[in-house]
Amino acid sequence: MKIIGIGDLLIPSQYIMEGFNVFKQAGAELAAIDWYLKSQEELQNINLQIEKYGSESYALPDDLIQQIKDADIIITQFCPINKRVISACTHLKAIGVLRGGYENINLEWANKNNILVYNTPGRNSSAVADFTVGMLIAECRNIAKSHLNLKNGDWIREYTNKKYVPDLPGKTAGIIGLGQIGRKVAKRLHGFDMKILGYDPFADNIPAYIKITDLKNLVQESDFLLLHSRLSAQTHHLIDSEMLGLMKSTAYLINTARSGLIDEDALYAALKDRKIAGAALDVFNVEPLPAGCALIDLPNVTITPHLAGSTTDAFFQSPHLLAEEMLPFLSGNIASDCIVNNK
Numbered sequence: 001m002k003i004i005g006i007g008d009l010l011i012p013s014q015y016i017m018e019g020f021n022v023f024k025q026a027g028a029e030l031a032a033i034d035w036y037l038k039s040q041e042e043l044q045n046i047n048l049q050i051e052k053y054g055s056e057s058y059a060l061p062d063d064l065i066q067q068i069k070d071a072d073i074i075i076t077q078f079c080p081i082n083k084r085v086i087s088a089c090t091h092l093k094a095i096g097v098l099r100g101g102y103e104n105i106n107l108e109w110a111n112k113n114n115i116l117v118y119n120t121p122g123r124n125s126s127a128v129a130d131f132t133v134g135m136l137i138a139e140c141r142n143i144a145k146s147h148l149n150l151k152n153g154d155w156i157r158e159y160t161n162k163k164y165v166p167d168l169p170g171k172t173a174g175i176i177g178l179g180q181i182g183r184k185v186a187k188r189l190h191g192f193d194m195k196i197l198g199y200d201p202f203a204d205n206i207p208a209y210i211k212i213t214d215l216k217n218l219v220q221e222s223d224f225l226l227l228h229s230r231l232s233a234q235t236h237h238l239i240d241s242e243m244l245g246l247m248k249s250t251a252y253l254i255n256t257a258r259s260g261l262i263d264e265d266a267l268y269a270a271l272k273d274r275k276i277a278g279a280a281l282d283v284f285n286v287e288p289l290p291a292g293c294a295l296i297d298l299p300n301v302t303i304t305p306h307l308a309g310s311t312t313d314a315f316f317q318s319p320h321l322l323a324e325e326m327l328p329f330l331s332g333n334i335a336s337d338c339i340v341n342n343k
Contacts, residue, residue: 001330002091004071005032006064006079009040011098011315016075019319026330033067035060035079041288044306047078047104048287055082055106065089073329075322080104086113096326098318099123102340111341116329118338120322122180124314129184131308132256135280136189136224139302140166140252160300161277164250166223169193174222176238177229177257178203178210185226186210197221200229219246224254231258241266244275252278256308259283264295271298282308 003023005016013032024030037043049057058080068074069088074081077098083106086092092115095105100121110117138144142159149156159165173189175182178200186196190209198210199218206212219225219239225247229235239253240263247253253276255262264285270276278300286293287306295301325338334342 001027001072002029002031002070003073003075004068005030005075005319006068006077007032007034008078009037009043010310011077011318015316016098016319019317019321020075020323022323022327023330026327028330032075033064035064043078044287046080050078050080050104051101055080055104058082060085073326075319076104077318078104081110082106083109086110086115094118094326094329096120096322098322107341116334116339117341118322118326118336119340120318120325121338123318123321124309124311125180125184127311127314128181128256128308129188131282132181132185132226132228132254133188135256135282135302135304135308136226136252136254137168139254139278139280140224144302145299160274161250164277166250171195171223172197172221173224173226174199174218175210175226175228176200176215176218176261177227178206179228179230181257182226182228183207183210185228189224194224215243216246219243220248222251223248224252227253227255227257227261229257229261231260236260237263239263239267241269244270247276249275250277252276252280254280256282259285268294268298271295271300274300278302280304282306 003020005013005020007013007016013034016032020030046058065085065088070091071089072091073094075096081095086106086109094116095110096118097105098120100119102117102119105117107117145159169192172195174197175186176199178198190196196210197218198212199215238261244266267279271279280302282304283306295303325336
């Protein structure tokens with residue numbers, strides 16, 4: 001059994017070799033290569049392209065495909081494994097994706113070729129949850145804005161929310177999406193003595209401190225609206241002008257998930273007209289943000305360049321987590337909950 005990892009700028013091949021060393025110890029052949037790109041910006045742009053248009057929208061170079069064509073198992077993070085790659089890898093039996101999303105895999109073609117696809121759900125859930133709480137506090141307490149002003153030589157103590165700068169205890173956090181990240185955010189905010197509302201039609205075994213409610217009520221009651229749902233046809237623009245109109249004028253919207261969950265134009269209008277207190281955003285329709293992006297000039301928004309899941313610990317641990325789930329595959333055991341096409 002031959003396992004080949006495809007490293008990238010965020011999870012280099014060395015990390016994959018270290019994480020999957022247990023496969024080598026079990027007698028498998030282990031190798032890894034790197035998918036060379038010019039910069040993290042190029043990697044991010046390719047990833048965004050694949051998220052929008054699928055794995056077939058990007059063609060890997062022939063020399064990289066040649067290096068992986070005899071793999072029984074391919075491990076990848078962002079590198080696309082599309083129809084052309086799968087067809088070239090005639091021994092391929094399984095694909096492991098070092099993150100929760102698997103948009104870079106042609107799942108339909110994998111199914112037709114009886115190839116199992118594993119993902120790594122929650123691999124950076126703590127990183128995103130921590131960052132989300134940081135964004136929430138940074139926006140409502142004006143931390144990022146005042147930092148920037150001081151850097152520019154301006155001593156400013158009053159901002160657009162000066163009449164309702166909040167304490168967190170007793171406030172209501174409404175969380176849309178109660179997967180691993182949403183639950184970890186809920187746990188952290190519960191530790192701030194906040195009331196937690198949740199909306200997720202598919203979640204079960206919800207902690208007692210999360211009160212489940214319908215979407216409209218959650219939006220209306222929340223002092224902080226946090227998005228942690230997956231992006232799908234059903235959740236695209238889930239937060240539109242109607243939903244924004246239901247929010248309290250003193251409420252904040254936090255999005256560290258997917259930009260498509262929000263109608264960005266409607267959000268801009270709501271912020272510009274002060275219909276809501278503010279927003280903290282780590283994801284955008286166009287990344288990197290283009291010059292002249294209207295959101296940048298708003299005084300009631302905190303923005304970051306898609307950083308939420310990017311910690312060294314998350315990247316380093318991903319291969320170890322996935323290797324643990326995939327190791328039973330060597331002995332024919334395919335009972336893992338991380339297999340996305342064997343339900």
